[in-house]
Amino acid sequence: MTVKTLERQDIVDFLYTEAKILDEWRLLDWAALFTDDGTYVVPPIGEPEAIPTKSLYYIHDNRSRLQERAERLLKKEAHVEYPHSTTTRNYHNILVSDIESDVITVECNFTTHRTKREVVDTFIGKIKYEIVRENDRLAIQRKKVVLNLDSLRPHGKISLIL
Amino acid sequence: MERIIQDNVEKSEFLVNRRVFSDKEILARERAEIFNKCWLFIGHETEIPEPGDYKRKKVGGRNLLFVHSHDGEIRALFNTCPHRGALVCREDSGNSRVFRCFYHAWSFKNDGELVGMPGKDGFPEGFNDEGTKNMKAVNRLENYRGFMFVNFDENAVSLEEYLGNAKEYIDLVVDQSEYGMEALGGVQQYSVRANWKLLAENSVDLYHGMPTHKTYFDIKQAQDPNLKRVKLEGKGINLGNGHSVIEYVAPWGRPVAQWTPIWDEEFKNDMEKMKERLAERFGEERANRIANYNRNIVIFPNLVINDIMAVTARTFYPSSPGYMEVQGYSLAPKGESDKHRLARNNNFLEFLGPGGFATPDDNEALELCQEAYTNNTEVQWNDISKGMVRGEGNALATDELQMRSFWRHYNSIIQASLDKEVAHQ
Numbered sequence: 001m002t003v004k005t006l007e008r009q010d011i012v013d014f015l016y017t018e019a020k021i022l023d024e025w026r027l028l029d030w031a032a033l034f035t036d037d038g039t040y041v042v043p044p045i046g047e048p049e050a051i052p053t054k055s056l057y058y059i060h061d062n063r064s065r066l067q068e069r070a071e072r073l074l075k076k077e078a079h080v081e082y083p084h085s086t087t088t089r090n091y092h093n094i095l096v097s098d099i100e101s102d103v104i105t106v107e108c109n110f111t112t113h114r115t116k117r118e119v120v121d122t123f124i125g126k127i128k129y130e131i132v133r134e135n136d137r138l139a140i141q142r143k144k145v146v147l148n149l150d151s152l153r154p155h156g157k158i159s160l161i162l
Numbered sequence: 163m164e165r166i167i168q169d170n171v172e173k174s175e176f177l178v179n180r181r182v183f184s185d186k187e188i189l190a191r192e193r194a195e196i197f198n199k200c201w202l203f204i205g206h207e208t209e210i211p212e213p214g215d216y217k218r219k220k221v222g223g224r225n226l227l228f229v230h231s232h233d234g235e236i237r238a239l240f241n242t243c244p245h246r247g248a249l250v251c252r253e254d255s256g257n258s259r260v261f262r263c264f265y266h267a268w269s270f271k272n273d274g275e276l277v278g279m280p281g282k283d284g285f286p287e288g289f290n291d292e293g294t295k296n297m298k299a300v301n302r303l304e305n306y307r308g309f310m311f312v313n314f315d316e317n318a319v320s321l322e323e324y325l326g327n328a329k330e331y332i333d334l335v336v337d338q339s340e341y342g343m344e345a346l347g348g349v350q351q352y353s354v355r356a357n358w359k360l361l362a363e364n365s366v367d368l369y370h371g372m373p374t375h376k377t378y379f380d381i382k383q384a385q386d387p388n389l390k391r392v393k394l395e396g397k398g399i400n401l402g403n404g405h406s407v408i409e410y411v412a413p414w415g416r417p418v419a420q421w422t423p424i425w426d427e428e429f430k431n432d433m434e435k436m437k438e439r440l441a442e443r444f445g446e447e448r449a450n451r452i453a454n455y456n457r458n459i460v461i462f463p464n465l466v467i468n469d470i471m472a473v474t475a476r477t478f479y480p481s482s483p484g485y486m487e488v489q490g491y492s493l494a495p496k497g498e499s500d501k502h503r504l505a506r507n508n509n510f511l512e513f514l515g516p517g518g519f520a521t522p523d524d525n526e527a528l529e530l531c532q533e534a535y536t537n538n539t540e541v542q543w544n545d546i547s548k549g550m551v552r553g554e555g556n557a558l559a560t561d562e563l564q565m566r567s568f569w570r571h572y573n574s575i576i577q578a579s580l581d582k583e584v585a586h587q
Contacts, residue, residue, distance in 0.1 A: 042517060043348075044347065044348030044349075044350075045348075045351070046254070047347060047348060050347060050348060052504060052507060053500045053503040053504055053507070054346065054347055055346055055347030055348035056346050056347070056348040056349075056350065056492045056507060056510065056511075056515070057348065057507070057511065057517075058348075058350070058511075058515060058516060058517040059511065059517040060507065060508060060511055065508075065512070068381050068519070069519070072377045072380075072381070072519055075377050075380075077376040077377050078377050078523065079374065079523045079526045079527065080522040080523050080525065080526040117533070119355075150351075151351035151352065151353075152350070152351060152352035152353065152516050153351065153352060153353040153487060154353050154355065154485070155352070155353070155516075156352050156353045156354050156355065156488075156516065156525055157352065157516040157517075157521070157522040157525055158516050158517040158522075159516075159522040159526075
């Protein structure tokens with residue numbers, strides 16, 4: 001089959017699709033967006049380049065841990081997300097680099113609103129993706145979410161997938 | 163007014179009046195009688211190892227500057243200018259010889275001494291002879307094996323006397339390292355929309371382990387085919403002064419040193435060696451306790467040290483009856499190899515912290531308690547009776563003696579304060 005030339009819009013659509021999958025709580029589909037060696041990390045606030053042996057990340061998932069995260073959140077016993085919260089994810093200021101290369105780097109700002117029990121918490125920050133072409137699809141090799149907050153107050157937790 | 167605790171040993175029933183979680187007057191008394199008088203954790207000495215290192219800390223509602231002064235002493239300065247009160251240091255952490263208030267540019271050495279101000283001719287000579295224009299330090303700052311505490315009551319007993327029987331358990335945590343423990347970067351700053359005492363209870367509550375954290379134990383069982391039944395067994399101990407501990411076995415791996423099948427054979431060998439070394443240092447029995455037993459310790463009122471699948475210290479403070487700010491630390495042996503450190507941190511994050519698979523469910527439980535305390539007028543009492551029927555000397559880790567110990571001490575302070583007020587009326 002012919003390999004279509006990738007365009008920026010393909011990447012943007014891929015990101016919007018990821019956001020939609022998460023907002024629709026199709027978390028197993030979300031995990032399936034990752035490569036077999038995919039990672040999902042949230043570094044400590046104020047230390048986006050923290051060394052994971054020196055500083056504690058909020059989330060430091062390898063492929064199997066992010067699968068467990070997705071599966072756990074779909075269980076009724078994941079109490080913090082039962083009943084499921086309602087989320088709205090917006091990605092903005094999307095910058096795509098190296099679209100020709102094997103690993104495409106994408107940066108965007110994000111705003112994720114979560115509401116549950118009449119309380120809205122808003123997470124804001126920047127996401128850095130490394131995206132690869134794999135079996136005629138796009139897949140996430142790395143997703144790093146940098147929170148642009150001073151602390152996790154009043155949110156208190158990152159129970160949803162950012 | 164109803165008493166805040168009903169402690170009925172004969173009936174094996176222990177009740178806590180729910181207004182302690184929602185009443186503003188109770189919070190005012192807690193601030194005056196507990197947070198202004200008890201030893202409060204400020205941080206770990208390894209957070210500021212070098213002269214000039216500093217970190218801002220919120221402790222007991224105060225804005226403090228935890229600083230390693232150039233004379234070698236560690237101090238807790240009130241981060242407020244003696245001139246007009248502005249916050250002097252605005253960076254969260256760093257290294258500096260001098261702190262300067264930007265408002266009128268008064269400057270202070272990192273031991274708090276005033277060393278400069280513009281327009282000196284407007285002040286008399288000897289203006290600061292009594293030191294009243296220096297940044298004020300908390301007079302009582304004491305260290306127990308790297309854990310540093312402040313006390314705003316100048317007449318308080320010493321930290322060691324205050325910790326009392328809890329020292330034995332802090333020792334068990336610290337002794338897992340030959341070179342001492344260190345605090346990692348990335349102290350987790352989060353909150354819970356619930357009363358602070360609910361987190362003190364929750365942190366030594368093993369009874370909730372299975373129902374609240376089933377999803378975590380599902381993962382453990384999937385990782386370890388030999389784990390048929392999750393065993394959480396041990397004892398609950400009252401340590402006096404409101405402190406308490408649970409000491410127990412659990413199915414998770416412990417970085418020092420209980421191997422689990424998620425780790426490779428090399429780890430298994432490393433951990434056997436770690437345990438041999440512990441046995442050389444402390445004998446078999448204590449080595450076994452350090453390596454294979456878990457400890458959740460509550461130091462009254464607001465420090466929790468959990469030596470479980472990783473070591474965490476958390477401290478918390480109420481900004482209102484229904485909201486607390488939490489600081490979560492990770493502690494690890496100094497000199498730990500990168501491979502073991504990474505395994506430790508991954509173990510931590512699997513369960514603990516705002517992004518873990520367990521802590522968010524704890525927070526949810528606490529927030530649901532708080533939300534339903536809107537019913538306090540009609541439904542008044544929390545039940546903390548589990549295990550009383552066995553006698554307090556025989557409490558299991560899954561019983562509630564730990565919480566009763568907290569509440570009995572709490573009651574001796576807060577009920578006394580309420581009674582005194584009534585006597586004055």
